[in-house]
Amino acid sequence: MIVDVVVDGARFTVTERxxxxxxxxxVxxxxxxxxYGFxxxxHGAGPLGRADLEQAARDFLSQVDPATGYLAD
Structure with missing residues (x-):
């Protein structure tokens, strides 16, 4: 499964392994x-729904240092 997710103007390609x-x-x-991505x-779950994927992307973005574009220390 490959899905494109856009949250807060950021675009991610999500692939289930x-x-x-x-x-x-x-990505x-x-x-x-x-x-770069995450x-x-x-565990024990099947494919996540769009709302779950969007929330995961938002959580990731909230941890990114805007100066570097990488996760903040």
Whole structure:
């Protein structure tokens, strides 16, 4: 499953890992650092709904340092 998610103007491509139910890789397509993103794992779960994916992206963005485009220390 591949889904494009847009939250707060930021665009992510989300892929569920084959053979790993509940594990989703997010690539921040509109971010300043090519290929940067994060992985979310909901063990024992199947594919997450759009609202869950959007919330995960929002949570990630809330932790990013705007000066670097990477997670803040």
């Amino acid at each position: 084959p053979g790993s139910p509940g594990v989703h890789d997010f 921040w397509q509109s971010g300043p650092n090519p290929g 992985t979310m794992a909901a």
